[in-house]
Amino acid sequence: MPELIKNTLYILTPGSSVHLDHDAVRVFHPENGAKRLPLVRIDHVVAFGGVNLTDDFLHRCAADQRSVTWLTSNGRFRARVIGPQGGNPLLRVAQHDALREPDRRAAVARAFVAGKLHNTRQVLLRAAADARTTRQQALRATASAIADDLAKLPDTNNINVILGIEGQAAKRYVATWRHLLVDHAQVTAPTHRISRPPTDPVNAALSFGYGMLRIAVHRALEHVGLDPYIGYLHGIRPGKPALALDLMEEMRHLQVDRMVFTAFNRRQLTPHHFTQHPGGAHEINDDGRRAYLTLWSEARARPWAHRQLGRDIPAAVLPLIQARLLARHLRSDTPHYNPWSPA
Numbered sequence: 001m002p003e004l005i006k007n008t009l010y011i012l013t014p015g016s017s018v019h020l021d022h023d024a025v026r027v028f029h030p031e032n033g034a035k036r037l038p039l040v041r042i043d044h045v046v047a048f049g050g051v052n053l054t055d056d057f058l059h060r061c062a063a064d065q066r067s068v069t070w071l072t073s074n075g076r077f078r079a080r081v082i083g084p085q086g087g088n089p090l091l092r093v094a095q096h097d098a099l100r101e102p103d104r105r106a107a108v109a110r111a112f113v114a115g116k117l118h119n120t121r122q123v124l125l126r127a128a129a130d131a132r133t134t135r136q137q138a139l140r141a142t143a144s145a146i147a148d149d150l151a152k153l154p155d156t157n158n159i160n161v162i163l164g165i166e167g168q169a170a171k172r173y174v175a176t177w178r179h180l181l182v183d184h185a186q187v188t189a190p191t192h193r194i195s196r197p198p199t200d201p202v203n204a205a206l207s208f209g210y211g212m213l214r215i216a217v218h219r220a221l222e223h224v225g226l227d228p229y230i231g232y233l234h235g236i237r238p239g240k241p242a243l244a245l246d247l248m249e250e251m252r253h254l255q256v257d258r259m260v261f262t263a264f265n266r267r268q269l270t271p272h273h274f275t276q277h278p279g280g281a282h283e284i285n286d287d288g289r290r291a292y293l294t295l296w297s298e299a300r301a302r303p304w305a306h307r308q309l310g311r312d313i314p315a316a317v318l319p320l321i322q323a324r325l326l327a328r329h330l331r332s333d334t335p336h337y338n339p340w341s342p343a
Contacts, residue, residue: 009042010293012286014050014073020057042066044219048289049073067219074204074283075211088225094330095230095243106157108246108329108337109233113166115250115339117150120173122343123253127180127261135179142176162233173253177202180261186270197281201274202264204282205292209256210248212296213319217251218244220319224327247322250339255315259299268295305342 011018011027019026021036025045028034045061045068047053053068061068062083070078098104121143128139149169156162170193178189181202190200198204218241221228231242233249263269273288284292303312306321313321322340329337 007041008044008046008297009037011045011047011051012049012289012293014048017052017054018045018047018057019054020060025057039064039066044069046071046215048075069215071211073286073289075208075289077211077215082222085222085225091225091327091331092227094332095226098330099230099232103157105232106159106162108326109159109162110153110156111337111339112233112246112249113162114150114153115341116166116252117146117153117169118339118341119250119252119254120169121146121150122341123180123258124173124176126258131179138179139176142172145172159233166233177261182265184267185264186267187264197283199280200282201269201271202260204274204284205260205263205269205288206256208284208289208292209260209296210252212293213248213251213256214241214244216316217248217319217323220323221247223320224323226323226327226330247319247326250322250341251318254304254342255299255318259295263292263295307341307343308338 009025013029013032016027016029016032019028023040024036024038025042026034026036039060043066045053045066047068047070049072051070058068058081060066062081065083068081070080072078098108124139124143124146128136128143131139146169149165149172152165153162156165174191174193177191181187181189187201190202193206194200194203195207198207218228221243226243228241228244229239230236231244231246234240234242234245236242260269269288269291273285273291274282275285276282300314300316302315304315304318305311306313306318308325309321318340325334326337328334
């Protein structure tokens with residue numbers, strides 16, 4: 001049965017107020033006036049910075065199971081409102097049981113890393129197909145080395161070893177970033193992934209994109225009844241959505257990185273979309289958020305092949321599909337969890 005794709009309403013302008021207007025949402029700003037949108041096609045509201053959402057609007061969203069997320073201006077999570085969750089306690093029990101069984105935990109963790117490494121190779125090989133000789137050789141060599149890393153995964157049940165394999169592949173991948181940016185891109189490729197805080201436009205764009213992806217994955221896990229904070233690969237700590245971080249690994253590079261590097265190569269993102277603060281930290285600015293979210297919305301509507309299902313799936317639906325497949329495995333309905341890959 002095809003999934004109904006609804007829209008996310010992003011509210012970017014500080015000082016905006018959001019009201020319920022019968023079966024519509026009314027967004028008002030003193031300088032920009034009011035806009036009215038029907039609620040029926042909106043399933044998620046994301047407010048950046050200082051935005052006021054009225055009680056009646058929040059109550060309606062909760063009643064309709066429409067989630068509302070508040071983020072800082074640079075995309076960091078602040079809070080979220082959702083309606084009453086029915087859930088499946090038996091699924092939560094199965095989720096905890098798998099964590100307590102070392103072999104099962106390792107198998108799920110290996111699957112997440114295998115999906116990430118496989119899709120990292122897809123990013124590199126797709127870029128190599130369009131690259132000139134020197135870049136092409138470097139990208140293909142790294143893809144081959146990551147294939148060797150991938151081949152080591154089935155040989156271990158040790159979480160630390162699995163993380164070590166993932167970390168080695170990540171270093172190889174980051175070292176190729178300079179080959180993913182074309183000569184006329186207006187930014188320089190960083191040599192390291194730096195996120196707290198980002199110190200250049202590329203890292204700032206990636207951090208913002210990962211934040212958007214994490215929200216989508218978190219919502220998908222809650223929708224199917226899984227606890228986003230009980231994961232298998234990432235360590236469990238208070239306030240850390242370990243399972244959301246686990247599940248987004250297989251989507252991270254194809255869904256975010258590829259879009260970010262393409263945007264810089266096409267000059268859809270430039271240094272003017274970022275603000276540099278004293279000390280060197282970089283933050284995506286208002287124009288950058290608007291440019292990024294336009295690209296993100298277009299990318300979420302794009303269909304991707306899904307090998308396991310044998311059909312194309314819009315990117316916006318992938319987190320929900322994978323969350324359901326993970327839930328089926330944890331309930332022992334399927335012997336393995338198969339990560340998403342388009343090829």
